[in-house]
Amino acid sequence: MLEKIQGLGQLSISILGGLGRAVLILLSAIAHLPNFRKGFPLFVGQLYAIGVLSLIIIMVSGTFIGMVLALQGYTVLVDYGAEGSLGPMVALSLLRELGPVVTALLFAGRAGSALTAEIGLMKATEQLSSLEMMAVDPLRRVIAPRFWAGFFSMPLLAAIFSILGIFGAHLVGVEWLGVDRGTFWSVMQADVDLRDIINGTIKSLAFAFVVTWIAVYKGYNCIPTSEGISRATTSSVVQASLMVLGLDFILTAIMFT
Amino acid sequence: MSKKIELMVGLFVALGIAAFLALAIKVADAGIQGNGESYQLHAKFDNIGGLKVRSAVKVGGVVVGRISSIRLDSEDYTPIVTLDIFTKYDNFSETTSLSILTAGLLGEQYIGLDPGFMDEELGIEILQPGDYIEDTKPAIVLEELIGQFLFSQDSDN
C-alpha cells in the first residue's frame, strides 16, 4: 500500500518535473528572439525543412479529403434534394475542423517526428553539448528557429489544405456529379463567414504551438541512446496527436457554441 | 543557404498567403458584403422554432441582416429576437412584418422580412433603430401542422 502511494508520488513528481522542463524550454525558445542577422537564415532554413517538405503530403491529402467529402456528402444530401448544400458542407467542415486538425496530425507525423529525431540525435552525438561549450546557446541556435518555423508554417499549410479540399470537392461535386456550379459557390459564399476562417486559423496556430512544442521538447529531453530517440519520436507523435484532438474539442466548444 | 531553398521557401509562403486570400474572397465572399455597419431592431415571436443567433434576415431572398441575439422576455416568457440590419437598408416602415421560414424542406430557418407600405398621412413612419416590429408570424412547427391537418380531416367527415 505504502509502496503504491510512493509510486504515485514518484509519478506525479516526474510528470511535474517534465512539465516544468518543457515550460523552461518553451520560455527560453520564445524569449530568445533570435537576432535578425544570424537568426533569419536559420529560420528560413527551418521553414524549408518543416514547411516546404510537408507541402506535398498536405496538398495531396487536402485534395483527396475534399473529394471524398463531396462524394459522401452528395450521396446523403441528394436523397433530400439538398445537394445544393454540398458547397457549405464541405467548406465548413474543412475550414472549421478538417483543415486545422488533419493538417496538425499530418504535421505531427511528418515534421514533428523529424524534429524530435533530429534534435535527439544532435543530443546523442554531443552536438548540443558542443554548442554549449562553444558558448552558443543551443536553445537559441537549434530550438528557437525550429519552434518559430513550425508555428509559422502550420496555418499556411492548413489554408493550403482547405483551399485544395474545396477545389477537390468542386471537382467531384460540380464536374463529375453535376451539382450546379452557381449554386455550389453562391450557397457556400452565403453560409461561410470570415469568422470561420479566422477561427480555423486560430485553431491552427494553437495546434502549431502544441505540436512543435512537444516535438522540440521530446527531442531536447530524450535519453541520448538509439532506444531513447526512438521512444521520444514515437511519444512525440502520439502525444502531439492526442493533444491536438483534445484541444480541438475545447476550442470547438468555445468557438462554435 | 542556397538559392534553391530560399526560392522554395518564398514560393511556400506565397502559396500560403494566396490560399488565405482565396479562402477569404472566393469561399467566404468577404469584402463584397462583409459585416459592415448595422442597426438593431427587435421583434417578439410566439415561437421561434429552430431559429439561431446569426441566422439570416432576408427580403425576397436577399440577405439584409442577421440575428444578433435571442432571449426570453422576463415577464411574459415570449422570445425576443434582436436583428442586426445593414445600415444601407434603413427605410423599412412600421407595417413591416416578419415570418420565420425554412430554406428548402429541411434547411436552416431564417427570418423573411416583408417591407410593408409607407403612408405618412396615416402616421406610419420608418422604423428607427431599437424599435419593435409588431407584426410577426411564428415558426411553423411540423407537429402542430400535422395535428391541424388531422383535425380538419376529422371535422370533414
Added chain:
Amino acid sequence: MTTNLVEINNLTFNREERCIYNNISLSIPKGKVTAIMGPSGIGKTTLLRLMGGQLKPSKGEILFAGHDIPKLSRTALYEIRKRMSMLFQSGALFTDMSVYENVAFPIREHSKLPESIIEKMVMMKLEVVGLRGAMHLKPSELSGGMARRAALARAIALDPELIMYDEPFAGQDPISMGVIVRLIRDLNDALGLTSVVVSHDVPEVMSIADYIYIIADEKIIGQGTPEQIYAQESPLVQQFIKGEHDGPVAFHYPATDYKSELMGEGS
C-alpha cells in the same frame, strides 16, 4: 611554481544518489598538459563538464582564471566559455555542415569578421591538423580519426586558453593515435594553450602529460609527473598503470556470495 589556470577546491559531486567525487582538489597549471586518468565509469568526462559549467557540483568551487564557474550567471558563463574549448569523444561535428563550415562556425558566431578573413583563419586551422584537402567533405565522409582532427581544428578556431580533451585516444588505430598525441603536444607548445586530457590509455598519456592525476573510488589516488607516477607504491596506482586484471580494483562488480546465489539461496 607556475600559475594555475584552473583550480578545483574541495569538490563534491553526486549524481542522483550516487557519489561521483568526494571532496577532491586539483589544479591545472597554465601552459602545461595535465592528464586525468582512471578506470572507465568513474566520471572523468563529468569532471570536464563540471569545468565547462554544464553540470553544477554539490559542493566546492571550480576556479577558472579566478572566476568561480558554478556561481556565474548564465551570461557570464557563456562569456567565460569563449575562452575554453572542448574536444568531445565523438568529435560532435555538425553533421549538416561541411568540414570547412564546421570550423568556421565558432568564428562566425562570435565575431563579425568578413568572409575573406574567416576563410584564411579556417585554412590555417585546417592546415595545422592536416585536413586542408578535406575541407569540402561532410562529416559522414570522414574516418573516425579525421573527424576527431576536424573537431580539433574547430576547437582551436577561436584560440582558446584552455582546451579539454575527452578520451582523445579512444577507438583510434595506432597511426591516428600517434597523430593525435603529436597534435596535442604541438598545439600546447606552439599556441601556448593549457590542455587537460582525460583518458585511460596509459602509454599515450605518459608520453605527453606534464602532470598526471589518477582518480578512482571518488578520490584522487595518485598524482605527479609521469616518472613520479611510475615510482608510486600505491597498489591501486600500480594496478592501473600496469593494467592488471585483479587487485584493489576488483574484477567483480560487487555482488552477493557466488555460491549461495547459484544454489538459489540468495535473498
